[in-house]
Amino acid sequence: MPSKKNSDIKDPSLAAAGKQRIEWAAREMPVIKLIRDRFAKEKPFKGIRIVGCAHITTETANLALALQAGGAEAVLCASNPLSTQDDAAAALVSYGIPTYAIKGEDQATYYKHINAALDIKPHLTIDDGADLGTTIHTKRTELIKDVIGCNEETTTGVIRYRSLEMEGKLRYPIIAVNDAETKHFFDNRYGTGQSTIDGITRATNVLWAGKTVVVAGYGWCGKGISMRAKGLGSQVIVTEVEPVRALEAAMDGFRVMPMIEAAPQGDIFITATGDKGVIDKSHLKVMKDGAILANSGHFDVEINISEMEKMSTKRRTIRTFVEEFTVADGKRHLYLLGEGRLINLAAAEGHPASVMDMSFANQALCLEYLVKKRGKLENKVYPVPPDIDAQVARLKLSAMGIKIDTLTAAQAKYLTSWQEGT
Numbered sequence: 001m002p003s004k005k006n007s008d009i010k011d012p013s014l015a016a017a018g019k020q021r022i023e024w025a026a027r028e029m030p031v032i033k034l035i036r037d038r039f040a041k042e043k044p045f046k047g048i049r050i051v052g053c054a055h056i057t058t059e060t061a062n063l064a065l066a067l068q069a070g071g072a073e074a075v076l077c078a079s080n081p082l083s084t085q086d087d088a089a090a091a092l093v094s095y096g097i098p099t100y101a102i103k104g105e106d107q108a109t110y111y112k113h114i115n116a117a118l119d120i121k122p123h124l125t126i127d128d129g130a131d132l133g134t135t136i137h138t139k140r141t142e143l144i145k146d147v148i149g150c151n152e153e154t155t156t157g158v159i160r161y162r163s164l165e166m167e168g169k170l171r172y173p174i175i176a177v178n179d180a181e182t183k184h185f186f187d188n189r190y191g192t193g194q195s196t197i198d199g200i201t202r203a204t205n206v207l208w209a210g211k212t213v214v215v216a217g218y219g220w221c222g223k224g225i226s227m228r229a230k231g232l233g234s235q236v237i238v239t240e241v242e243p244v245r246a247l248e249a250a251m252d253g254f255r256v257m258p259m260i261e262a263a264p265q266g267d268i269f270i271t272a273t274g275d276k277g278v279i280d281k282s283h284l285k286v287m288k289d290g291a292i293l294a295n296s297g298h299f300d301v302e303i304n305i306s307e308m309e310k311m312s313t314k315r316r317t318i319r320t321f322v323e324e325f326t327v328a329d330g331k332r333h334l335y336l337l338g339e340g341r342l343i344n345l346a347a348a349e350g351h352p353a354s355v356m357d358m359s360f361a362n363q364a365l366c367l368e369y370l371v372k373k374r375g376k377l378e379n380k381v382y383p384v385p386p387d388i389d390a391q392v393a394r395l396k397l398s399a400m401g402i403k404i405d406t407l408t409a410a411q412a413k414y415l416t417s418w419q420e421g422t
């Protein structure tokens with residue numbers, strides 16, 4: 001068993017509290033439980049070392065325990081400096097899963113943690129944003145020979161791995177777990193939708209009813225956030241760059257306009273685009289006094305924080321996760337939440353366990369798939385095998401006590417024939 005001293009966490013005495021919360025999350029993760037029970041019997045990861053660079057939460061802990069039950073030597077590190085739950089990290093170490101993650105760690109510590117986790121020389125990696133993979137591809141290339149493959153959890157990471165592939169520099173196979181239907185339809189939409197509102201509410205205690213909420217980006221995350229804000233009585237404005245998505249937002253009943261027009265109208269701004277500079281100097285200049293700015297995209301690049309600083313005479317923390325910027329004219333204050341990092345994980349607990357159950361079931365089954373396909377896959381970004389996606393959906397439905405119809409033989413034939421028409 002790996003030694004406990006091979007970890008870097010905030011406080012080992014938080015382990016008992018973390019274990020209780022991990023058990024609580026497990027109650028909402030029946031699919032992971034089934035997979036864990038099977039892994040415990042079949043040991044698909046015997047002799048396999050796995051590094052997971054993930055948000056260190058109670059849900060991730062349940063995934064790691066399933067991998068450990070399957071015989072893996074698993075080590076975790078944070079995929080974001082502000083998303084770690086220190087009690088979950090302490091519990092993981094007490095379960096014999098070395099963990100390198102401290103909430104609020106600086107950038108140097110963040111990469112020190114990634115490198116420390118990589119020292120086990122992984123066969124499999126789990127990435128959430130591709131920082132682990134880019135570290136391996138640039139600074140730890142000696143590890144590549146041992147890597148069977150990697151699962152990528154999030155949209156931003158899949159984009160980065162695809163760029164690596166397009167430049168011909170990808171050195172091992174990637175499974176785009178994010179792109180599984182049982183991942184992004186639910187995690188990105190309902191998980192981000194609910195937990196983003198939760199994070200902003202916990203940080204500020206704002207009333208959503210009657211507020212004008214500007215949501216930047218109408219991908220699956222933006223759709224979920226807009227839907228939930230509307231449900232709470234906010235008037236939602238969506239900003240987009242892609243015409244089809246903009247049209248979809250308009251037909252879903254939202255006002256759609258460029259950010260420069262939305263900027264003076266919004267009370268709360270939420271970015272979920274995956275791109276940088278979405279809220280920039282020109283927008284900040286025309287925002288109302290009291291505007292609240294939060295980001296739900298993977299990286300802290302969507303709100304131009306250095307411009308916010310430049311245009312302000314004062315920056316102070318007014319509540320936990322709320323910073324007040326006094327704009328130079330002295331007449332306006334802008335409020336930045338969670339340092340512009342993923343607000344759902346910085347100020348709340350990330351996506352609820354029930355949705356992570358499906359995302360992490362995909363993770364677990366795709367890792368098993370990578371082991372089975374060892375040496376047979378090319379250095380490409382692969383989709384999740386459709387039978388894994390269907391299996392996750394079936395298991396989740398069954399856990400929820402929902403039955404569905406099956407096609408009759410005649411119906412199945414009809415769907416694959418062309419003869420019957422008008």
Ligand code: ADE
Nearest residue numbers: 055057059060349350351
């Ligand atoms: N990403 C979003 N929410 C998460 C959670 N609760 N655990 C791990 N990763 C997440």
